[in-house]
Amino acid sequence: MPEHVSIFQQVGVAFLAVATVVWVVGLVRLVRHVAWGTAQPLASLPGQGGPPALESVPLTPDERDAFAGLVRQFSRR
Template sequence: MPEHVSFLQQIGLVMLAVAGVAWVVGLVRLVRVVALAPPRPRTRSLGVLPGQSRAPALESVPLTADEQDAFAGLVRQFGRN
């Protein structure tokens, strides 16, 4: 190494190289494990959910005359835009 490189920089370079080698080794091992693993059977994940026995009840709230007028005004206002 050149003389102008500090000792801490040299240690950092060595640690970076070791981390890179460890990452490559781990990646190679992971690829081998995945490649050698037996294929899992494909199942539909939605098939395990139970079906609805009946449709949910509709909910409604009776509106007063003033509320109906206000709603009609909103509908007209949105219809213009």
């Protein structure tokens, strides 16, 4: 090793190399797990209850006119 490289730099490079290997191994395992179709949904998350209920609010005639004006304005572009 060159004499101008400190021990902290050497340890840092070694740590980054080990972290990279661990990350790559974990990523490969995750991709294989998903690609093979063995992925299970997380049990701690609740299931979805379906789509949300539709909501509607009655508009006043002025609000309807304003909305129609916006639609006309956007349709010109």
